Amino acid sequence: MSDTRPVLVVTNKDDPTSDLVISELHGRGAPVVRLDSADFPHALTVAATVTSDGVAGTVTTPSRVADLSAVRSLYYRRPSGFGFPHLAEQDARFAVTQARYGLGGVLAALPGCLYVNHPHRIGDAEFKPSGLAAAASCGFLIPPTLITSDPEAARVFIKEHGPVIYKPLSAPLYRVEGVSCTVEVGEVALEEIDDTVAGTAHLFQHRVEKVADVRVTVIGEHAFCVRIDSGLLDWRTNYGRLTYTVVPPAPGAPRALTAYLDHFRLDFGAFDFAVDRQGRWWFLECNPSGQWAWLEPETGLPMLAAMADLLERGAAA
Known part of the structure; x- marks a missing residue:
């Protein structure tokens, strides 16, 4: 019996990775309900009750109805977020809060559901200081790092640990003349540090003298390790210059990867490492919602099948 x-699948409308996963699940005969928080409430409704076993009820889209008590897994990718543009500012703020804690709270309390990943765990893991601290405790090498709003502390750090790079602690939407931009990782010189550093928190980090990068995508029990050669400080700035090689994990990496994911209670993680001339892997970050699908056609790694297997299986009994 099927x-x-x-x-x-909770994500935005323009998500090619989710498109691939949904197509694979459909091909296996697994029923899928896709929704985006931006569709609430005009094209998405929820009716849930709280029971001793968790929540029960339904979520309804224009084409599907999901029994909340029977969801086997939830793939939480990159939903658009709630919006109420037709309301006045104060009313919209109230409505967004109610939607977040209402619908969001229901989706976070599904009984017997496997989350990839749970939205609350994603939120925890997105804090870079927490991630670096967890990585160090799990046995990864981490570059000397400073989080500060003190210009003098930044100057002292650069003198002691140069060369030093700056990277954003988070990457919210940023526009220049209406065009969406990415705040790139960049090297910082001592003379560039001025009093504007005091305006907010910044992350400064020793620049690893790397020969390559490694992206490790962990999907359930599978870890897919891909070396990325580019000659770039930040390989994400020019995908046309990248070459890919499947590599084995560094000594000790499997244990540390598992320990890191267990720390944050994640079933998926996209890890980035810098590889130095001695072949050592330096932990840079782990994105709990990172991209991965573009690597499969470049390497032949069965990543899509691994993700579909995980979601199709659901939570252990």
Whole structure:
């Protein structure tokens, strides 16, 4: 008998990675309900009750109805967020808060559901200082790092640990003349530090003298390790210059990867490492919602099948 329990996919409308996963699940006969928080409430409704076993009820889209008590897994990617543009500012702020804690709270309390990943755990893992501290405790090498709003502390750090790079602690939407931009990782010289550093928190980090990067994508019990050669400080700035090689994990990496994911209670993580001339892997970050699908056609690694297997299987009994 086929399993009729649905897989929920929570993401925005323009998400090619989720498109691939949903297509794979459909091909296996697994029912899928896709939704985006931006569709609430005009094209998405929720009716949930709280029971001793968790929540029960339904989430309804224009084409699907999901039984909340029967969801086998939830793939939480990159939903757009709630919006109420037709309301006045204060009313919209109230409505967004109610939607976040209402619908968001329901989706975070599904009984017997496997989360990839749970939205609350994603939130915890997105804090770079927490991630670096966890990485160090799990046995990864981490570059000397400073988080500060003190210009003098930044100057002292650069003198002691140069060359030093700056990277944003988070990457909210940033526009220049209406065009969406990315705040790139960049090297910082001592003379560039001025009093504007005091305006907010910044992350400064010793620049690893690297020969390559490694992206490790962990999907359930599978770790896919890909070396990325580019000659770039930040390989994400020019995908046309990248070459890919499947590599084995560094000594000790499998244990440390598992320990890191267990620390944040994650079933998926996209880890980035810098590889130095001695072949050592330096932990840079782990994105709990990172991209991965573009690597499969470049390497032949069965990543899509691993993700579909995980979501189709659902939580252990």
